Amino acid sequence: MSKYLLRRSLQLVVVAFVISLLTFLLVHLLPGDVTTQILGPNDTKANRAILLKQLGLNFPLWRQYLTWLGAVFQGNLGNSYLNHESVTHILATGAPVDIELIIISQVIAFSVAIPLALVTSRKPNRALDNVSTTGTFGLLALPPFVIAPILVAVFAVGLGWFPATGYTPFTQSPATNIHQMILPSVAITFGSIAVYYRLLRSDLISTLQQDFITMARSKGLTSRRIMWRHAFRPSSFSLLAAAGINIGALIAGAFVVELLFAMPGIGLALVQAVEQRDYLVVQGLALVVAIAYVTIQFVIDFIFTIVDPRVVRE
Amino acid sequence: MSESNEISRRIFLSRGAAAGGAVVLAGAAGSALAACSSSSTTGSSTTAATGSKPGVGTGTPVRGGSLTVGTTGDIDGFYPPANHWDSNGIIYANALYDPLCAIAADGSIQPYLCQSVTPNATFDSWTLTLRPGITFSDGSDLTSAVVVANFQALKASLLTGQALVQVTSATATDPMTVVFSLEAPNPRFPAGLTTQVGYVFGQAMIDAVKAGNSNPTPIGTGPFIFQSREPNNHFTVTRNPNYWRKGLPYLDQITYRPIPDTIQREATLKTGGVDMLQSSDPGTIKRFGGRSNYQVVDTRTGVLGEPTMAYIQLNTVVAPTNDLRVRQALAKGIDQAVIQRVFGGGYATPVNGVFLSDSQYYSPTSFPAFDPAGAKKLVAEYKAEHGTPSLQLLTITDPRLGQVVQIIQQMWSQVGFDVTIGQVEQATLATDFVSGKFQAATSAQFGAIDPDLNYVWWSTTTAKPVGSIALNFARNSDPVIEQNMLTGRHASDTATRVKAYQTVNQQLAKDLPYLWLGQYLFVEVATSRVQNFANPTLPSGAPQYPFDEGIFVPTQIWLSK
Numbered sequence: 001m002s003k004y005l006l007r008r009s010l011q012l013v014v015v016a017f018v019i020s021l022l023t024f025l026l027v028h029l030l031p032g033d034v035t036t037q038i039l040g041p042n043d044t045k046a047n048r049a050i051l052l053k054q055l056g057l058n059f060p061l062w063r064q065y066l067t068w069l070g071a072v073f074q075g076n077l078g079n080s081y082l083n084h085e086s087v088t089h090i091l092a093t094g095a096p097v098d099i100e101l102i103i104i105s106q107v108i109a110f111s112v113a114i115p116l117a118l119v120t121s122r123k124p125n126r127a128l129d130n131v132s133t134t135g136t137f138g139l140l141a142l143p144p145f146v147i148a149p150i151l152v153a154v155f156a157v158g159l160g161w162f163p164a165t166g167y168t169p170f171t172q173s174p175a176t177n178i179h180q181m182i183l184p185s186v187a188i189t190f191g192s193i194a195v196y197y198r199l200l201r202s203d204l205i206s207t208l209q210q211d212f213i214t215m216a217r218s219k220g221l222t223s224r225r226i227m228w229r230h231a232f233r234p235s236s237f238s239l240l241a242a243a244g245i246n247i248g249a250l251i252a253g254a255f256v257v258e259l260l261f262a263m264p265g266i267g268l269a270l271v272q273a274v275e276q277r278d279y280l281v282v283q284g285l286a287l288v289v290a291i292a293y294v295t296i297q298f299v300i301d302f303i304f305t306i307v308d309p310r311v312v313r314e
Numbered sequence: 315m316s317e318s319n320e321i322s323r324r325i326f327l328s329r330g331a332a333a334g335g336a337v338v339l340a341g342a343a344g345s346a347l348a349a350c351s352s353s354s355t356t357g358s359s360t361t362a363a364t365g366s367k368p369g370v371g372t373g374t375p376v377r378g379g380s381l382t383v384g385t386t387g388d389i390d391g392f393y394p395p396a397n398h399w400d401s402n403g404i405i406y407a408n409a410l411y412d413p414l415c416a417i418a419a420d421g422s423i424q425p426y427l428c429q430s431v432t433p434n435a436t437f438d439s440w441t442l443t444l445r446p447g448i449t450f451s452d453g454s455d456l457t458s459a460v461v462v463a464n465f466q467a468l469k470a471s472l473l474t475g476q477a478l479v480q481v482t483s484a485t486a487t488d489p490m491t492v493v494f495s496l497e498a499p500n501p502r503f504p505a506g507l508t509t510q511v512g513y514v515f516g517q518a519m520i521d522a523v524k525a526g527n528s529n530p531t532p533i534g535t536g537p538f539i540f541q542s543r544e545p546n547n548h549f550t551v552t553r554n555p556n557y558w559r560k561g562l563p564y565l566d567q568i569t570y571r572p573i574p575d576t577i578q579r580e581a582t583l584k585t586g587g588v589d590m591l592q593s594s595d596p597g598t599i600k601r602f603g604g605r606s607n608y609q610v611v612d613t614r615t616g617v618l619g620e621p622t623m624a625y626i627q628l629n630t631v632v633a634p635t636n637d638l639r640v641r642q643a644l645a646k647g648i649d650q651a652v653i654q655r656v657f658g659g660g661y662a663t664p665v666n667g668v669f670l671s672d673s674q675y676y677s678p679t680s681f682p683a684f685d686p687a688g689a690k691k692l693v694a695e696y697k698a699e700h701g702t703p704s705l706q707l708l709t710i711t712d713p714r715l716g717q718v719v720q721i722i723q724q725m726w727s728q729v730g731f732d733v734t735i736g737q738v739e740q741a742t743l744a745t746d747f748v749s750g751k752f753q754a755a756t757s758a759q760f761g762a763i764d765p766d767l768n769y770v771w772w773s774t775t776t777a778k779p780v781g782s783i784a785l786n787f788a789r790n791s792d793p794v795i796e797q798n799m800l801t802g803r804h805a806s807d808t809a810t811r812v813k814a815y816q817t818v819n820q821q822l823a824k825d826l827p828y829l830w831l832g833q834y835l836f837v838e839v840a841t842s843r844v845q846n847f848a849n850p851t852l853p854s855g856a857p858q859y860p861f862d863e864g865i866f867v868p869t870q871i872w873l874s875k
Contacts, residue, residue, distance in 0.1 A: 031738075032745035038398075042476035043748055045783050051472055083390040083397070084528040085545060093544060152581050164581035165573050167547055262573040262582075264546035272546075277741050 012294050019290040024065050027282045034081050034277040055081060078280035087284035090269050097167060097265035102250045104185035113196035118227050121204035136194035148187040148260045165262040184261045188254055192246055199242055203235035233307060244300035248293035368609035369848025379873035380567040384579045384588035388546055388572040392532035393519060395471035399510045401863040407513055408867050409551045409568060411534035415507040417763055419857035421618040423504040426853060427514055437499040444490045448558040450516040451539045458486035460517050467520050468511050477511050501806040505764045537563035537869040546572060559853060564872035590840035592864055596659030598837045611848045611861055612837040614661060618859055620668050622761030622834040628754050630827050631780060631789045634703040635753050641826035643692035645682040647729040648722060654832045657718050662832035667819040668760050677816040679823035686729050693730035704732035708755035710740045715756055747787040750780035758834045761863050765815045766803045788827030795821050836864030845872045
């Protein structure tokens with residue numbers, strides 16, 4: 001096990017390095033540059049030259065990269081060229097938003113998808129199963145930018161149950177925070193529900209046809225016990241893998257929801273920084289998000305080894 | 315101070331799509347500093363909650379209360395030499411700072427922080443006398459030394475230095491008097507002091523920046539004091555108890571909330587999350603106009619100077635748009651009325667240039683009317699010499715603009731052009747404009763209280779070859795325009811200025827670097843409880859220009875009980 005963990009840790013370091021390099025290069029390949037954003041109508045040749053020098057953007061790319069990487073190793077991710085906020089501060093204020101969004105949306109997704117899959121997989125192709133399968137197809141076709149305005153129109157403007165926009169940190173007011181997080185979380189959870197439900201249902205149906213399930217039934221175990229103790233665990237691999245990818249993607253992928261609900265998350269900050277060619281913010285956020293993503297995959301892989309020890313042996 | 319170069323930044327880089335406000339019709343263009351002085355509107359329209367004029371308070375002002383405003387985007391900072399203040403930024407700044415001068419409702423420039431602004435006989439030296447007894451929020455006094463330090467910081471800045479290029483020096487001749495020396499006569503110099511470079515900030519901010527803090531705590535003489543800010547979330551100010559305008563402000567607190575998406579911002583107003591909102595979507599007028607519990611003010615009428623215009627910008631030095639016949643055919647191929655129905659929500663009116671029909675600078679122009687037959691004829695002429703004219707029409711990634719360019723593509727195709735559409739990010743389009751790497755692109759710009767503020771965009775001195783940085787994005791190098799812009803700048807009598815700018819407008823209609831689509835509207839909506847948001851007065855008691863590019867002044871707003 002320790003060898004396995006060590007190997008995975010080394011992979012993480014390599015992946016993080018490659019990501020940092022690719023992010024740096026991709027950002028600098030984008031057309032346009034930050035000097036246009038900063039100087040606006042004062043964008044003269046002379047001003048641009050001075051600004052490039054001030055920002056250190058007049059050096060060759062390799063040198064800029066090494067300078068940035070050196071600072072990163074010292075814990076300094078840099079500051080925004082435009083509003084001078086430190087990337088660390090942007091992360092510190094944005095991460096709680098994304099983490100909350102992920103936790104709440106995934107709790108909702110698992111709470112709906114797992115029980116539904118457990119019920120419908122016992123009697124596939126019956127009415128409930130057909131309705132659920134069709135319904136989840138529909139959910140998959142509804143992206144958050146469609147769902148969010150509908151939720152706001154119905155539950156905020158129409159019924160007045162939730163605020164339309166806004167974010168209050170949990171530490172400032174837990175009740176207000178949860179109240180504000182419900183609609184955005186629901187808006188991004190529908191896709192997760194559909195994916196989780198369909199994967200788990202499919203695997204459960206397959207597992208329930210295995211010999212060890214027949215043996216369990218012959219021993220007189222209750223259906224509930226068979227489902228939870230014998231069928232669920234070996235059926236949850238795909239679910240875990242999908243959750244890992246999904247959660248990783250949500251770290252900065254919730255920007256549409258953040259934009260619509262006016263929430264100061266990392267995704268929104270990242271998209272704004274890309275639009276403004278705010279290189280250091282893009283590089284810093286992308287690096288941290290990528291490392292978080294890889295780390296989550298690492299944790300999921302580790303959970304695999306618990307769910308199925310054969311993974312380590314293989 | 316070179317008003318010529320102080321630009322209204324409304325659009326250049328606005329927080330863009332992101333910020334949704336995403337102002338720009340096309341993005342790039344706009345300008346920066348002058349949003350402040352940029353154009354506008356006298357809160358002009360629509361529905362009043364109680365039958366009174368919208369935005370004008372009725373009854374006795376009530377002290378206290380907290381106002382929440384939904385804005386189109388966040389501000390990038392509060393240090394004038396280093397941050398971009400578009401009209402949205404000026405809304406934020408108006409809470410914390412006061413300008414040296416302000417625009418009166420009649421369009422004249424009036425003293426605000428200063429008592430008087432006096433030119434010498436040749437208009438190349440201006441003497442400002444400050445009002446006594448004004449203190450900053452940190453307790454320090456407003457003195458001529460601070461104003462001079464402000465000037466030096468602004469002049470040294472890459473961002474704002476250009477706006478002050480004509481000011482050779484600022485000298486404190488006594489504790490309350492500053493003399494600005496200009497390199498050339500400028501009768502409109504005080505107009506520049508209504509813009510970003512005219513907002514006075516505390517010496518402690520300058521010292522903090524010198525000490526390495528690039529994000530200093532804002533210190534101003536304004537009606538409110540900085541309390542807290544979380545980028546992309548909120549900005550909160552509280553009442554300045556020592557404000558120099560006695561009895562003001564009325565509110566205890568204001569919170570500004572950036573909500574980039576217009577529909578969500580409107581939903582937030584409907585659900586009580588904000589009391590007031592900004593919008594640049596004419597659809598907002600339709601959605602809130604006529605409802606008794608809301609007040610709507612917009613810029614359809616009452617604009618002083620020039621309004622922000624939506625238009626297609628043509629590159630006059632690359633084929634095929636370097637051929638006047640092509641530009642004429644493109645102009646004749648656009649049915650402005652159809653575009654205005656889509657983009658202007660049915661509220662925009664036909665335009666023939668940069669001035670609206672109620673402006674003193676307005677005059678008939680030769681801007682081509684919709685004439686598909688005439689366009690086809692011109693295209694045929696061009697085709698006989700060079701083959702089918704093909705061009706790319708660029709816009710930013712905005713759904714409403716996407717619709718507009720598709721309609722225009724269809725219109726131009728029908729008269730014989732081969733048109734492709736390109737949608738790019740605002741930053742990319744801004745760079746394309748500056749470097750001249752485009753043929754045709756959507757844009758919105760030119761809002762300015764004084765036409766001189768647009769000198770930088772139309773001057774022959776700022777038109778450069780493709781590949782070189784140029785602020786005359788269309789690269790239309792017309793000596794007649796240059797001459798008349800300079801005449802307008804240096805003339806002190808109104809008749810000469812009017813004639814000069816009318817000539818410029820007429821010349822733009824001949825050169826056709828811009829194909830006008832309609833006025834770019836700004837809208838403010840408030841619940842019936844919000845009083846007096848479009849009815850500010852100057853320290854002298856005279857009415858202030860109330861709704862310049864959608865900008866409001868919070869000093870005299872109150873909340874009814």
